[in-house]
Amino acid sequence: MTTTDATARFLAALRFDAAGLVPCIAQQHDTGEVLMMAWMNAEAVAETLATGRVCYWSRSRGALWRKGESSGQVQRLVDLRIDCDGDTLLALVDQTGVACHTGRRNCFFQALRDDALVEISQPLVDPKALYGA
């Protein structure tokens, strides 16, 4: 999708943290729903731009995380935007299925209601079905 030169220009505008990472917010491009936040290193950014499929860096696994490679819940890239100071990305995506490993559409489901911390959305699919556990 993106040329090598364009990827190089994009990467040059980023300020990676001490661990070589930037946070990336994933937003469903048409509804505006904020789906999740994860991290990218330079290789993940380059692969995302090159393939048009969102690839993160898994801090827990210490490896590239091609979103959906286990679950099938891939994110097609619509646009990748850099913020004013170059240290955060916003990925507009088309999410297949659900973004959250709990089976919910998005990861942000804990909130205060009547002074109790509750789950404000429920899983749409069984996580076991996503990961074949």
Added chain:
Amino acid sequence: MTTTDATARFLAALRFDAAGLVPCIAQQHDTGEVLMMAWMNAEAVAETLATGRVCYWSRSRGALWRKGESSGQVQRLVDLRIDCDGDTLLALVDQTGVACHTGRRNCFFQALRDDALVEISQPLVDPKALYGA
């Protein structure tokens, strides 16, 4: 707005990083526009919940950053949500004016177009007018 007990329950669900911070995405509550991403420590989270006005932690200044205290561009809190693993916040807000210090409505204005990195939105107000420079 929020009781001390509720704030304690909320904070207990958060996993702060080694620096005692969590990233917080600010989203305009009615349009879905992702405005910015900044960081909060426990004190900023507690103040945000207590006052209903969003307060971050400025990593550059090493101090609480009551959004809009210099610029007047405050964020009224509508809802504060925690993600599945407790390490990211999503703040639904009502943004007065612009969120970005460049005078743009949101911070995510750099993107690739025809293989060039360009600014896809323009300032709505002069930053000098915001900060009295």
